[in-house]
Amino acid sequence: MRILIVDDEMNICLTLKNILEDENYLVDYSLNATEAMTRFKEEQPDLILLDVRLDGRNGLDLLEEIMEFKPDTSVIMISGHSGIREAVKAIKLGAFDFLEKPLSLSKVKISVKNAISFKNLRKDYDRLKTDIDEHYRIIGKSKYTEELKALIAQVAPSDSKVLIRGESGTGKELIAYGIHNLSTRKDNPFIKFNSAAIPNELVESELFGFEKGAFTGAVTGKNGKIEQADSGTLFLDEIGDMNLNAQAKILRVIQEGEFERVGSNKTIKINTRIIAATHKDLEKLVEENDFREDLYYRLNVIPVQAEPLRKHPEDIPVLIDHFSTLFSNELKIPPKNFTPRVMQELQSWKFKGNVRELKNIVERIYILIKSEEINLENIASLFTADIKTDFWNETMLFKDKKRQFEKKYLETQLKINQGNLTKTAEVLGLQISNLSRKLKELEIDIQEIK
Known part of the structure; x- marks a missing residue:
């Protein structure tokens, strides 16, 4: 880890340099702002210890300049003459900590250690966020895909409710995340809840949370998905499978922004955006009294249709290339070449499981076919394998x-x-x-x- 000390007092620079080098850091120092900025731009240190008052320059102005050049820089301000106002301004400008002179060397070491730990955590978070964004990236170049991306960008800035309709495997969750990631809530949680994946008797406790002793086995309280999504986005997948009791409570959350945990009378206020999705015919469920009409209209403010893959087959080659890279990296084997005839063949398939089915097919090809070039005979052999397992039984x-x-x-x-x-x-x-x-x-x- 590289550290740059910026102070116009030589003895302070040398003292800090010595104690930090004892902690195995690479340390350099500058006695004025001009030299400090030059070294900062050339060396890109992980951390800067910056004096508030420099010879001929205000350290807070230098801090602002550093943050404009590289906003993720960790800076600890040090000062012997500043007060609360300067400390508050420094933190607002992006400083990690503010230490007063005379410096406590033990406090300096602790602050430096914390700043570097925080920087590493931030790097881990950024890597994870990048992985998540890549996982949820919408792939395709068709007219449908481009129009869908434009609609997502248009819908995202508002807090309006969105109802995504489409067959299984068409990317409804990707659309929901895309809306969240372009919204003002993007730095807050994106929480998923699938009504079809949870038994009816557990839906309310999972969604709204519960208090200790609310039911047998509730030895501690637990936050529900709605509480976890506070200030963020709650994605209600397969909303058509939700029971009527839970529907009534969700309606209240939408209308009043409040709910109670299971086993509690305490009302909890919540601020979350709700995006719902379903593959079912909600209008028919409303007619059959299996879905609340008032909830349907509350959710269906902005309808979004996720089209099946067979309606935009021109995206299939792009998706194959994407999944091919994915499985090549995951399985640590060379990427396979899908011949033009194979691409043409796969574009003619109906893909009842949509993009999810196509992904499974590419994964199967990578696992079962050894050759690097994928031709029609390879595809036919896999198709025959399907016949053996399903057709003959x-x-x-x-x-x-x-x-x-x-x-x-x-x-x-x-x-x-x-x-x-x-x-x-x-x-x-x-x-x-x-x-x-x-x-x-x-x-x-x-x-x-x-």
Whole structure:
């Protein structure tokens, strides 16, 4: 760790230098502001000990200049003539600590140690935040994806409620985080709650928290997800699965900004933005009295539709490249090359599981296929593996299963041969007329395969 001491008194500089070098720090010093700023820009020290009053320069002005150049610099101010006003100003400008002369050497060492520990924690936080941002990054270059990113940027600055609709695997959580990360709440918690993942009897205690003794097993109290999201964003995933009792309490949180923990009469005020998501038809649930109509309208202030992957297949190559890099790094193996024909083939798939299914397929390719180039035969082998595990275990009438097999097999062969009827007939040992008749019988549209 590099430390720069800035003081116009030589004896103070040497004393601090000696005690800090004993702690195994690399220490240098400057006796004036001009030299200090030059060294700071050249050496980029981890920490600066800066006197408030320098010969011909105010240390607080130098502090401001340092923070403008490199805002994450740790600075400890030292002074023998300043009061509370200067100390408060220094902290507001970004100083980590303020020490008064005559200096206590033990306090100096403690303050330096704390400043460096805090700096390391900040680095860890920044790395973690970068990882999280990367995890939640929306990947794609299609018109849909670009319009979605623009909508997120437009919606984020307000505190309006957002309801995200879409099939499973379409990235509803990514959209919610994107809104949070561009909002004024981005430095506060983003808390997730999935109603479908928790038994109904536990939803309220998990969401609103509980007091000690509220129920059997509640040996201590616990903050709920809503309390954890105070000043931040609460993402209510699968809101359509939430029971009516919890819905009523969520409605109160939205309307009044308050709630009570389970087992308590004490009202807790809360300031959180709520973003909800569902794959269900909420309008139908409202008609069937399984979802509160008033809550539906409270949540559906800004509706956002997460489209299925099959509606923006042009994003598939970009997503494959992203997941390929991800699994190459994770598994520590060379990146695989997906041939243009493979990309074209995968763009024709329906992907009922959407982006999540595509990610699983890329991961499976990285684990099960050894070659670095991925061709149609590799994809066909994985597809056959799916048939072995799912197709053969399904029980139905023999004639129906036979038709299903013929259709899947011929569709796959046509795809491998890029919809070329002559070539497909040749590799299968069939007459073109017989193959054409079979395709018509099985209602296979060769134009769709092309």
